[in-house]
Amino acid sequence: MKIAIMGFGTVGTGVEEILYKKKESLLKNCFDIEIDRVLIRDKDKKRSPLKSDIVFTDDFDEILNSQVDTVIDVTSSLEETYERIVLLMKAGKNIVTANKAVVSKYFEELNALARENKVYFSYEASVAGAIPVIHPIMEESFFSDMNKIHGILNGTSNYILSKMEVEGSSYADVLKEAQDLGYAEADPTADVGGFDAMRKIRILSSLIYNAKIDEGDIFTFGISNIKKSDFDYAKELGYSIRLIAKSVLSQGKINISVIPTFLKDNFFAKTFDGTNAVKVWGENFSCYEFKGPGAGRLETADAIMRDLLRILSRREINTFYDASNSYEVENNLKSKFYVRTSKVNPGLKELIEEERVLGQDHHIITREINLDELKTVLDDEMFIVEIEGTI
Numbered sequence: 564m565k566i567a568i569m570g571f572g573t574v575g576t577g578v579e580e581i582l583y584k585k586k587e588s589l590l591k592n593c594f595d596i597e598i599d600r601v602l603i604r605d606k607d608k609k610r611s612p613l614k615s616d617i618v619f620t621d622d623f624d625e626i627l628n629s630q631v632d633t634v635i636d637v638t639s640s641l642e643e644t645y646e647r648i649v650l651l652m653k654a655g656k657n658i659v660t661a662n663k664a665v666v667s668k669y670f671e672e673l674n675a676l677a678r679e680n681k682v683y684f685s686y687e688a689s690v691a692g693a694i695p696v697i698h699p700i701m702e703e704s705f706f707s708d709m710n711k712i713h714g715i716l717n718g719t720s721n722y723i724l725s726k727m728e729v730e731g732s733s734y735a736d737v738l739k740e741a742q743d744l745g746y747a748e749a750d751p752t753a754d755v756g757g758f759d760a761m762r763k764i765r766i767l768s769s770l771i772y773n774a775k776i777d778e779g780d781i782f783t784f785g786i787s788n789i790k791k792s793d794f795d796y797a798k799e800l801g802y803s804i805r806l807i808a809k810s811v812l813s814q815g816k817i818n819i820s821v822i823p824t825f826l827k828d829n830f831f832a833k834t835f836d837g838t839n840a841v842k843v844w845g846e847n848f849s850c851y852e853f854k855g856p857g858a859g860r861l862e863t864a865d866a867i868m869r870d871l872l873r874i875l876s877r878r879e880i881n882t883f884y885d886a887s888n889s890y891e892v893e894n895n896l897k898s899k900f901y902v903r904t905s906k907v908n909p910g911l912k913e914l915i916e917e918e919r920v921l922g923q924d925h926h927i928i929t930r931e932i933n934l935d936e937l938k939t940v941l942d943d944e945m946f947i948v949e950i951e952g953t954i
């Protein structure tokens with residue numbers, strides 16, 4: 564079976580390594596997988612594939628016009644890769660992708676196109692790295708209504724938060740350490756701003772509710788303004804802080820957000836470093852918990868290999884997602900929030916239940932309000948945390 568890979572960076576090299584190392588055991592089970600060619604952007608970059616005769620090309624048409632059965636997308640591009648996936652599906656090629664930006668932005672279009680062209684569209688690696696999350700949820704959605712999902716879905720932010728908590732370090736120091744170790748990108752905005760987690764909760768929530776959710780409707784608040792004093796405050800109340808991506812379907816409305824959260828000693832609070840964790844609630848079970856490596860070269864490649872194997876053995880789920888349900892996004896469920904700010908604006912003043920001034924900063928606990936109410940008083944000075952002791 565011939566396949567092609569688009570991208571040969573961190574994850575692409577991991578895919579090649581697994582295929583190379585497991586060639587014999589795959590062959591023993593009649594999976595003769597051959598990498599026909601690999602698409603890259605920069606033809607002059609030095610590459611060191613384990614199989615020395617791998618063919619690299621920067622000409623997408625060579626892949627489009629080839630006889631390959633399945634194309635693995637591990638590029639870091641958004642629009643160009645989306646356009647290429649469309650052409651590949653129309654040409655009858657199955658797609659396996661780790662590219663969460665493409666999956667999240669074009670989820671409806673790509674699922675519909677896969678159905679139309681009778682090809683498989685598999686994206687297990689796009690959420691929570693090595694952890695099998697997408698397929699268990701997909702399978703479950705045939706038999707059990709699910710109405711709630713929460714997750715730590717970004718390893719970089721979790722690394723920063725858990726290090727700050729355990730070591731008492733500052734945000735800037737831990738971010739620099741994460742960048743030096745290669746855990747965080749030079750531009751960490753997508754991770755620490757919450758946008759990466761937002762894409763993943765969009766994918767998971769769309770799946771469990773079988774409904775379209777626009778990225779722009781997801782309230783997204785990251786950790787880039789967090790201070791050591793927030794951890795001191797949390798600790799005093801017996802809480803940890805983690806960036807939680809969450810969604811709940813309640814009375815026909817989807818509450819969905821990515822927001823730093825105060826947590827008591829529980830499944831999420833006990834998630835450290837780059838680990839990801841997901842908890843989903845359903846009709847036929849109280850809840851599932853998943854935990855494991857949320858990113859990494861071989862970890863992500865491993866999830867891709869599982870998708871590839873399902874496709875090659877023709878036991879992949881033919882795209883069931885059709886967004887046939889329609890729910891409004893409204894963050895109307897009530898919680899208390901912690902707000903730290905150097906200036907209390909008049910709107911926020913109305914919401915205060917408790918307030919403590921430490922140095923320049925006001926540390927505030929609001930009365931029970933919903934996120935949509937908090938949004939109306941939010942300004943650039945504020946760092947906000949949802950207080951949730953029960954998930």
Ligand SMILES: NC(=O)c1ccc[n+]([C@@H]2O[C@H](COP(=O)([O-])OP(=O)(O)OC[C@H]3O[C@@H](n4cnc5c(N)ncnc54)[C@H](OP(=O)(O)O)[C@@H]3O)[C@@H](O)[C@H]2O)c1
Pocket residue numbers: 569570571572573574575602603604605606608636637638639640643644661662663664688689692857858859860863
């Ligand atoms: N790294 C992880 O742990 C992880 C985890 C889950 C999901 N993902 C997702 O997996 C994808 C790959 O991540 P990565 O960490 O492997 O990225 P990476 O190391 O930056 O590698 C990206 C690769 O894609 C190629 N590429 C980018 N745009 C291209 C284009 N328009 N045409 C052809 N080739 C193109 C690059 O080519 P050149 O080599 O020529 O520059 C490079 O080989 C991303 O979408 C990422 O979000 C990554």
